[in-house]
Amino acid sequence: MPVSQHTGEVHESTHDGQPDRRQLRPAEVSLRFANVSMHFPDGTNALTDVSFDVGNGELVAVVGPSGCGKTTLLRVAAGLETPTGGSVAADTSDMGYIFQDATLMDWRTVQGNVELVAELQRIPKAERSVRAASAIASVGLAGFEDHFPDALSGGMKMRVSLARSLIMEPSLFLFDEPFGAVDQITRETLQQELLVLHSQRRFAGLLVTHSVTEAVYLSSRVIVLSPRPGRVLADIEVPLPYPRLPELRFEPGFVELTKRVTHELGSER
Ligand SMILES: Nc1ncnc2c1ncn2[C@@H]1O[C@H](COP(=O)(O)OP(=O)(O)OP(=O)(O)O)[C@@H](O)[C@H]1O
Ligand SMILES: [Mg+2]
Known part of the structure; x- marks a missing residue:
C-alpha cells in the first residue's frame, strides 16, 4: 500500500x-x-x-x-x-478502526471474522480468501484460520481484529x-x-x-x-x-x- x-x-x-x-x-x-x-x-x-x-x-x-x-x-x-x-x-472509505476490545463475532472462525469487512465491501469470495490468508499470516496467525474466538487468547483476538482491517489495506x-x-x-x-x-x-x-x-x-x-x-x-x-x-x-x-x-x-x- x-x-x-x-x-x-x-x-x-x-x-x-x-x-x-x-x-x-x-x-x-x-x-x-x-x-x-x-x-x-x-x-x-x-x-x-x-x-x-x-x-x-x-x-x-x-x-x-x-x-x-x-x-x-x-x-x-x-x-x-x-x-x-x-x-x-x-x-473515511480508506480507514481501519481498531476498537479497544476486539469485538469479534463468536460464531465466526478467525477466517470468517477477518473476511467480514471485505464481505461488507462485496469483494468476491475468491479474492476475499486470498486477502484474508495474507492478512492472517501478516499478524502471525497462520494455522489458526479455523479456530473460533473462544479458543484464542486476548492477544490473538487483537491480532484478528487487526487482520480484519488490514484486509482492506487502509492508508x-x-x-x-x-x-x-x-x-x-x-x-x-x-x-x-x-x-x-x-x-x-x-x-x-x-x-x-x-x-x-x-x-x-x-x-x-x-x-x-x-x-x-x-x-x-x-x-x-x-x-x-x-x-x-x-x-x-x-x-x-x-x-x-x-x-x-x-x-x-x-x-x-
Ligand atoms: N454520545 C454521547 N453522549 C453524551 N456524552 C458522551 C457521548 N459519548 C461520550 N460522551 C461523554 O464524553 C466524554 C468523553 O468520552 P470519551 O469516551 O471520548 O472519553 P475517553 O477519553 O475515550 O475516555 P477513556 O479513556 O475512559 O476511554 C465523557 O464524559 C463521556 O461520558
Ligand atoms: Mg475511550
Whole structure:
C-alpha cells in the first residue's frame, strides 16, 4: 500500500452538517482536525478546539486522562460523529478502526471474522480468501484460520481484529487503546508487531493509549490532551529513528521524552 496511492479524496464534515468533498494535499496529510469541538446534546462538553494533522505514513499517539474525549476524537475522525465545531478531513472509505476490545463475532472462525469487512465491501469470495490468508499470516496467525474466538487468547483476538482491517489495506488506521486488555509482555510483543507491519505497509495511524511509554515507543508525535473537555496541551515530537527496538525504552533520550509527556499530562490536574 504505497502512500502515493492515497487518493486525497476526503470526507469533511462541518458543524453545519454539510458534507463537503475536498482535496487534501495527498502527499502530506491523511487526517486533519481543524478547531474540532464536540458538545453533546446532554450538555457534555467532550472536546474543545482540537487542531492537529496526521501526515501520510505517520504514527501519532494521543494520551489524556480518562473521559477527556479520546474515543470521541476517533469517532469524529471516522465520521461516526459530526463535530459541533470545526471540521475533520479524512478519507473515511480508506480507514481501519481498531476498537479497544476486539469485538469479534463468536460464531465466526478467525477466517470468517477477518473476511467480514471485505464481505461488507462485496469483494468476491475468491479474492476475499486470498486477502484474508495474507492478512492472517501478516499478524502471525497462520494455522489458526479455523479456530473460533473462544479458543484464542486476548492477544490473538487483537491480532484478528487487526487482520480484519488490514484486509482492506487502509492508508489510515485509528487505534483505540488496542493493547489495553492484554498483559505487559503480550503488549510489548504486539507493539513490536505493529511497528513491523507499519514499516511494511506505511499506513498513517492515530493511536489512543493510556500508556506514556507505549505512546513514545510507537509514535513520531504525542498529542497530550487536557482533562474534559479535551484540548491539546502539547504536541510533542519524538525524534527517535525507526526501526525501534525494545532496548530503546531504557535509553536516556527515550526516558527524557516519557518524562516530558508525563509532565504535560499532569500539568492541568
Ligand atoms: N454520545 C454521547 N453522549 C453524551 N456524552 C458522551 C457521548 N459519548 C461520550 N460522551 C461523554 O464524553 C466524554 C468523553 O468520552 P470519551 O469516551 O471520548 O472519553 P475517553 O477519553 O475515550 O475516555 P477513556 O479513556 O475512559 O476511554 C465523557 O464524559 C463521556 O461520558
Ligand atoms: Mg475511550
